[in-house]
Amino acid sequence: MxxxxxxxxxxxxxxxxxxxxxxxxxxxxxxxxxxxxxxxxxxxxxxxxxxxxxxxxxxxxxxxxxxxLDAAVVKELIRHLKKGSPTQRKDLLTALTVTLHAWAAGPESKVTAPAETGPKGSGSAFSRCQYRPPQYEMKHNQHHCSSFLSQRSVVGAQARLVGTLEQLAASQDRTDDSVLLAATCLVYLDASNPAALEALLRCLTQENMKKKMQALLMLVKHVNVVSADIIQALIDQLRHSPVYKHRADAANLLSTVGLEPIRWEGLEEEVFQLLVEKLHQEPFLVVRQTVAMTAAALQMKRRIWDIVEKQLKERSEVSRRQAVVSLGVLGLRNKNVFFTLLEMLEVDSSLAVRMQVSDVLQQCVWFLVSRSKGLTCVCVTSHCRSLGRFVPWE
Known part of the structure; x- marks a missing residue:
């Protein structure tokens, strides 16, 4: 009421x-x-x-x-995009991005309208664009057709809207937020649009890490482009971005890219070393877990295990603690590693290492309950209590 x-x-x-x-x-x-x-x-x-x-x-x-987005609304939208203030243009493009993203995520986005319903040469989502820049590998081409694009009454309005968005995306002003928004809208309308691809690639050269992350998400998830520049930008985001969510997104996008393109561009070793570092250097657990999943997706987990398990026996206290932190997100490969951690909990000379081992064993509580004997659980509980750690399975 x-x-x-x-x-x-x-x-x-x-x-x-x-x-x-x-x-x-x-x-x-x-x-x-x-x-x-x-x-x-x-x-x-x-x-x-x-x-x-x-x-x-x-x-x-x-x-x-x-x-x-009928013809009258699109006509008015185009007029405001051309003559409105930068703030108005940004707000309108943000609203359009929300709408196109919702349509792209829906089942109707999988259906391509017949080519003859669109004007020839319009570059719209009706015709399958074959644009393939030689310096980039297009993994596959998906067109995001929304419901309004399938109506004959707005074909002309749609073509004019695409043209307006292409003009906005072509701006060389690095401070103009409309460039990235216009390119995003173009990608949702046609994943092969050359103007959108060019604008997104230009965003990778900017210092604004947020814009770079948004451009990378569109390039990898929607345009499905793989290149050395894009992989290097993902590495830089994972290594330097001050936003933890962007670091996690960068790790996820590396999984999406896959091992073969990374290997083809000669960046496999750099990616591997970064993942090894992030497993223990990253302060946020959710990012470390994402990095561990990325290592598994890129078939690097076994190799990392070999390195980390050897670190458990090194003389350096720092190396041992880093290894334990890494195992906390990688998991324990076999029972021998588990018993090694139990031994470290008792005899390791460093209190910091023993406390870290205690944390890892607490994370493995279900492993202890289902796989270990009661005596082992009592032993771990006793040592954790002596370190002043709370044991949730007591």
Whole structure:
């Protein structure tokens, strides 16, 4: 009831003669995400009759966010993208990105519309673009067709929208956020669009780590491009990004790229050494776990195990502790390693190493319960208690 009353009030404000009330109503409806037909009809009607540019902008943004990309809305969207302020352009492209991403993730994105429904030479998602730059390996080409693209009435509007996005993506201004957003929208419309690929590759040369990560996600996940520059950018993100989520995403994207392209570009050893370092140097557990999964996906886990297990017997306290931390996310390969850790828990000369071993054995609680004898559990419990560590399985 409250929601219905709220929507009724917003509908009245949308039909008001006061510009501020109309703007507020359009913004509020966009936040509420109410896509009932009478709401969409009211927004379309306001777009048709209103002469206020601020009102038309807010209504257009809300309709784009709702996925209503008919010919009239696309025409208004293009006008604001060309003549609006940088902030307005960024907000509109963000809304368009949200809509296209939702469509690309849906089942309708897997269906390619017949080629004859689109204008020839338009570069739209109707025709399968065969653009293959020689310096990049295109693993496979997937086109993200949204529901509005399959309607004949908006074929022309779609072609004009693609052209406008290509112009925005071609900007050489490194401070313009619209470049990356426009390229992202182009990728969702056509994964083979040359302007989108060129803009995303330019983003890899910027110092902004966030933009680089967004560009890498689009290049690897959606455009499916593999090159030495992209793999090197992923390595740099995993090594230097200050955002832990970006480091985890970079490790995941290395898994997506796969071992063969990495080996082909001569970067296998660099990737291997980075994974070995990150297994013990990375402060966030979730990133270390992602790195361990990446090592398994790239068929490097067995080799890392060999190195780490040898480190357990080194004289250096630092090396032994790093090895124990690595095993905490890699897992124990066999029972011999488990008994080695038990021995270290008792006889290792370093308190820091013994405490780290205690943490690893606590992580292996289910292994202890299911595989070990009661005497071993009592032994581990006793040693952990002597170190002042809480043992959850007591």
């Amino acid at each position: 409250l929601q219905q009353e709220r929507i009724k009030e917003l509908m009245e404000s949308l039909a008001s003669s006061v510009e501020e009330e109309q703007i507020y109503a359009a913004q509020a409806l966009g936040c509420l995400r109410i896509t009932d037909e009478f709401v969409l009809s009211a927004l379309r009607n306001t777009l048709q009759v209103s002469k206020s540019q601020p009102v038309r902008y807010e209504v257009t943004r809300t309709l784009v966010l709702f996925g209503c």
